Amino acid sequence: MTTIGQFSLLIAFALSLYIIIAYWIAAKSDDERLRASCENSVYALTGLIILSSVALFYAFVTHDFSISYVAHYSNRDLSLFYTLSAFWAGQKGSLLLWSIVLSFFCSIVSIQNRHKNRELIPYVMIVLHVILGFFIFLMNFSTNPFEKSFETPLDGSGLNPMLQNPAMMFHPPTLFLGYVGFSVPFAFAMAALITGKLSDVWIRTTRRWTILSWFFLGMGNLLGAQWAYVELGWGGYWAWDPVENASFMPWLVGTAYLHSVMIQEKKDMLKVWNMSLILLTFSLTIFGTFITRSGLIQSVHAFGETTLGYYFLGFLFATIAFSTYFIIKRLPLLKSKNELDSFVSRESSFLFNNLLFVGIAFATFWGTLFPIISQAVRGIKITVGPPFYNQVNVPIGLALLFLMGLCPLISWRKATLANLKKNFILPFSIAATAGAALYPSIGKGHLMAWLTFTFSIFVLLTIVVEFYRGTKARSETTGETPLTSFFTLIARNKRRYGGHIIHIGIVLMYIGIAGSSSYVTEVQQTVKKGDSISIKDYTLTYQGLTEAQPNPSQISVIANLNVEKNGKLVWQAHPQRDFYPVTRQQPSSEVDIRSTLKEDLYVILAAYDDTDNLATFKILINPLAKWLWIGGVILGFGTIICMWPDMREKQRMMSKYSTDKTFVKQEVSV
């Protein structure tokens, strides 16, 4: 099976080269037979990558430790669930994961566009297969997932205990769906530049791809944060680690792009800017992959192989050079009729929104690379940690939050100041009053958090007003009940109201972050059996330790505490320390969390001495932490609404673009 897997990768590489060359010839010669051959090759290539992946899964499941990757990341005692997730635990498997996701996407793009975008598709496929071919090249000639062990061990090293968490099954694939998904709009953008077909067709074709990729990248980040919160045991969820930053930056720029394309669709403006944004988004996904594999940046997430880093750096430069060349070449065609009726307009507010998103991305990029810059300039290594990002990004993030509330109040084209004042006064007054009322209790010493809450109230009110006005207008016009009008309003304009729901999710995430970062209460205490620890309204009484052996290679020492709140028993906490005497991995801490809408009670077993019946606990109260995850769920719900097929919008697009010849030939994709 290993041989099949290895051989499949080799054939896949050859096939990717064939696809690139054959599609180029087919595009130039308009040879339908060659084109059909290319399409079939795309599906065959997907099949080969699947075969290779199945071979690696099989090796894991059958404990084939003759493969060094399998020996390194699994052992016989590992459950099937984590054995499967070990596939992407390391460098080699993650490259194969990238390849299988991208090959699937190539097949889907081919199927979706069998009867449309005929001029663009050959070049789209060429770009996608250059990317895919690069990853397959690496797996064949640099870092082979099927590389043999020097000596076949009797048992593997096992999976890092920190990775033995359910989020491990979902976090990397979700993140990769996001990373890889942005290859598709990038490929379409490049195809549009190469062919000179620079109408909105490529944007409309890739709109769902963009939203889906943005959604998965966001969810991947959130799942990673959740994993860190539950598994790493320090009470936080985001440490501004370079690898975390690497997945955050493309999401930020992708968000700017999602907003900015609306202006191109409505006003046929910002074509160069949108091209640049999608190039930047894709480049940042490659940059993120480079960061984890270059060894340049120290991170617990990093794989750290230095030679692979050079390949990615070269690929990154080639991508930027190639794309920039074509953008410059097509500048005359990209020039749009750039005009605005007024400075105070939604179009200009979107530009400032873009500025802030790109600004935060730049600040994060700058902070991530500054240690290298400092070493190059001064020869001194420094660290750029959370205090830097918090001090720089939080004020910019606050400005963005405020803009999120302001933008919907401003009309397209031209907003009069009188109209703006009328829309602005009520939500702003209520938010300002609420903020003033909250300041004495939460504002002192926590200015940023207090501003977050005040702005959040403002944004939520503007969204409520949007829904209220729309529902009221509809209800009065149609005679429907308000509830019917509310749902019909959303159904008839999914993009707009789905966007508002996404904004609600984002605001809730802001609230969760502000509460759990700024108002944490913590205590660390060593107690003996029967003693209690008090923190705010809670009293935790230590009951003693128990020992368990969930599997032959793991020993768990579990602390038991009765938790009372205001004198009433509300919970029993069981934080634990896990030890791995067989595999000799680092001990890990498993926290226990009692999560409510108001706060999380977070209990860590820091140390213990069972001889003297002593244990040291670190206990934190994280206010509003749960709202971060709830916000994520609402964001997901809003995304689904945005992406839901809309026949009405499809017909609107058909009538709007019926004069576009390339458009008339194809089915509209909304």
Place this chain on the structure above:
Amino acid sequence: MKKTGRIILTFMLLSIPLFASLSWADLLKEQKEVEEHLMCMCKDKCGKVLESCICKYSDQYRMDIAMKLKEGLTKDMVIKTYVDRYGEKALSAPTKKGFNLTAWITPFFAIMIGGVGIRRLVSRWVSTRKDEKRENISEEKDVLKNSKYSQLLEKELNEFD
């Protein structure tokens, strides 16, 4: 873990008389502030700020910091001892002087430049639109002027004159 627990306990028992004479809350507050300024310099390169780190080495750093504060060193002096020992990388963020200042100001400077750029661009687009509107109005006037009714009127006015 047992050894660490014993060390912590011994430290705490020995320290009780001393801490009783100092403000416990003040010491804890100072300790926390020092930990927020330092990275955990453990061999595993956990990459965490010392205040958040729970690796086994972080306890040793914490005890060292507590001892130093107890001996009468100020926060800044304690931080300096770590910088002297490990270099600037021991700090959790760049200092705000010299070349390191560029770390802090560059993002805001970039956003400011971007803001000015957008302001100018939008102003240009708005003035382009206004110019176009003026041209359209002037063209409409010309059209009106050159229409057959205008010409007829002009002819009759001339005849009248």
